Amino acid sequence: NTYYASLFLASGKEVFEAIPEMISRLENASETHDEMTMLLNGETSLLDLRMSTLTDDVGHTRGWTLVARDVTTLKQSEAELKQRTAQLEQANRKLEATNTRLHVLSRAKDEFVSNVSHELRTPISNLKLYIDLIRIRPENQSRYLETLERETSRLEGMIESLLMLSRLDQDRVSFRYQSVDLNALVEEYVMDRGQLAVSKGLRLEKQATPGLPRVRADRSLIGQVLSILLTNALNYTPEGGVVTVMTQSRQREGQNWAGIS
Secondary structure (H helix, E strand, C coil): CCCCCCCECCCCCECHHHHHHHHHHHHCCCCCEEEEEEEECCEEEEEEEEEEEEECCCCCEEEEEEEEEECHHHHHHHHHHHHHHHHHHHHHHHHHHHHHHHHHHHHHHHHHHHHHHHHHHHHHHHHHHHHHHHHHCHHHHHHHHHHHHHHHHHHHHHHHHHHHHHHHHCCCCCCCEEEECHHHHHHHHHHHHHHHHHHCCCEEEEECCCCCCCEEEEHHHHHHHHHHHHHHHHHHCCCCCEEEEEEEEEEECCEEEEEEC
16 A cells, blocks of 8 residues: 655645655656656745655565655755856956956056157157257258258157057058158168267168169058167167168069068
8 A cells, every 4th residue: 555644845835735746756757856846835836856665574665755845945046146156257257358458458568668768769869969960060950950850750750650559459540551662761761870870880771672663551650660670770780780771672472562671
């Protein structure tokens, strides 16, 4: 015979009428542990079911021990905890990404300040040099003033380039393309930096390629690149050395290219 007993949950909800359904569910299951949802006192509850078979001395089944536990609140709490944990992990990932970006920006700022200081040093030194030359050789001031004017314009261009960096980050840069003669550009910079090279005990030369094709570029930015190359060459070439600026032409993939080295 099968014996049933009245069963109450810890919450005080009587589930006596559901016991046969519980046993049937567990009997047909591969395990004696299951969960089921049922309506108790007008509320949907989740029950954790565990059943053990009761046998007599000869091994015949005499009944079952059934334990039903209302885990509704526990499961809701676990689900909420899981959701909160996921939200916290997502927030932590965002925070880590933000911290990483801040470190990158901080390093970029330090490198930027260092590079700007490095780039400004040469034109400023050149300005001081030509001011001294005007004092020493006032008869040549007309020629020196032309160089001073160009160097001042370059400094102005560098300041504009600083502003351009922020616009680059915002994809708001418009390049001023024009036809550029690289030979003429090199001639201009070599002439203006010649006296600076002499003051450092260096010889500054140029080697232009005749018939060099003109390039379509932003002249100010190409000039800034050339200025950086010259700044490094003049600052790091040992005294007595030679700095040579060359223009070159080459064929690549059926097109004519021009460059500076």
